[in-house]
Amino acid sequence: MSVETISQTPNSFRNQPDERGHFGQFGGRYVAETLMPLILELEREYIAAKADPAFKAEFDDLLEHYVGRPSPLYFAPRLTEELGGAQVWFKRDELNHTGAHKINNCIGQILLAMRMGKTRIIAETGAGQHGVATATVCARFGLPCVIFMGATDVARQAPNVFRMKLLGAEVVPVTAGAGTLKDAMNEALRDWVANVHNTFYIIGTAAGPHPYPEMVRDFQSVIGKEARAQMLERTGRLPDVLVAAIGGGSNAIGLFHPFLDDASVKMLGVEAAGHGLDKEHAASLAGGRPGILHGNKTYLLQDEDGQIIEGHSISAGLDYPGIGPEHSWLKEIGRVDYTSVTDKEALDAFQLLCRTEGIIPALEPAHAIAAVQKLAPTMGKDQIILANLCGRGDKDIFSVAEHLGVSL
């Protein structure tokens, strides 16, 4: 660590963002004027909700009895043996109701929406996991729900589209652009601008205008808070390394944030390298640079004129040309390391976990597992890696079969 880095190290890594929603130079509120008053109102309401014991009690109750938390902390013996190095542990957020971590955030946001008196919910979705989680909480609380989903994703995620419809949501296919997650987010923002008076936008990742990155992080931090307590209880110590996949980065920030001030704990965020960093990929930190999109300043895949470049990943949930602003900040100050793994490496890791542990992971955490596969053999057997198993793979079996040349 250089002298310069030390001098810039803050007293705590957990007190971001500042009052204007900035994480260092990242974050902020880059939205159209129509949305600004609502964003400010949301911030006020969120601050009030955080201080309200009744809000927290309802959130905790729903997480326990509806989502099924706490999720288990699981030691993976056969994977550990196969990799021949550090002990591999998983935070089992794939066991949540709806099969991924996304529901944690949706519970928090819909409670806030109702607190604000909003009567209509919109959301964007890529792979469909956030759409399903949003449709789920809307059904649970009886609010109408409109999900914007890129037309390309609608075609390749048919089971999740059906799930959302079963849950009573209207799914709007977005044909603009490449018809993927970023286009769905554009369309959701357009809807929101036109319906600000009654509509709450449940953003699915720790990105967008302030206070979303902070709010989503706080709701997802239940992952890291539980994992930290569970690890201490089970092993009497903290893990040596945390590993999590990153699209927008909500499962990763949810795991990392409660550990940020534990100096002994290293952290590794894993971006999607797609076909390779020199080809089509979705690794915003590795292959992008800072810019402004969807309400925040963060690392983006873009050309020299600031035009946004489509991301590519085998995982529809990682297929986004940006990343949450707190990750951009954590990268820049060096608290978290970031790496990337390719589609092929993720596909191999997907099968490895199926074979060794009897767990079919989603393609998103398969990226984290691929990074664990590289990291564990370089570490001692007394060391601990904790990876976030943020979603289960049921939704992915069709695309995995296709990639493996199997017709179902």
Added chain:
Amino acid sequence: MSRLAAAFAKGRPALVTFVTGGDPTPDATAAVLDALVEGGADVIELGMPFTDPMADGPAIQLANLRSLGAGTTTAAIFRIATEFRARHPQVPLVLMGYANPMTIRGGDWFAAECVKAGVDGVICVDIPPEEDPELGPALRGAGVSLIRLATPTTDAARLPAVLDGSSGFLYYVSVAGITGMQQAAQTSIDEAVARIKASATIPVAVGFGVRTPEQAAAIAKVADGVVVGSALVDLVAKHGANAAGPVKELTAALAAAVHSARKEIA
């Protein structure tokens, strides 16, 4: 008097027209801009294309895609602006677009390019007053007007922040929504313009959803300017490289309606 100030000091309401730069091609834009001027537009807004125009409706979204598909770069936009300024020394030209293409090389770079190209003002859709440091100081330092948007959700408490640091004119977005969709009720526009004009020292132009000379005339009775965009962009979409004629025709009809709106009252 600046070109923008002069455009609003002609003793009648001003017609402000928008087209997307580089649509359908960078080379075809000059003829469309000339048609706007010949038709009688008082202020020209030149849209900078962006891959993710999240405040725009289908018409301008497609125009952005056509423009980018034809290879329009930021350099091409400034070339179009520079050539426009050479042909039309007196007509105010405003760039309108999104934050990322405007700030990616830094606010100072962008402001300096605006000065070189003879651009009078800049409208950035997604930089609210809260993020003013991104572009505002650079533009003001370079003498380029930062034209902000006010909307139906901009309440009295917030309006001073929107006006602070704005110049040229204030762009009142008449509907909470995206470009080119429904028009607001005339009574709500009348009330909003009256409210804003009570605090604004700069002219107030009203846009979003204004498509016909009749609508434009009704707004011109109360506002200092009327902005028309999507209806013109639709003509470029329909006629492509041959759009100049139809664009001039619609502009002339709009200009006649706007410029004479208050005479009808008298």
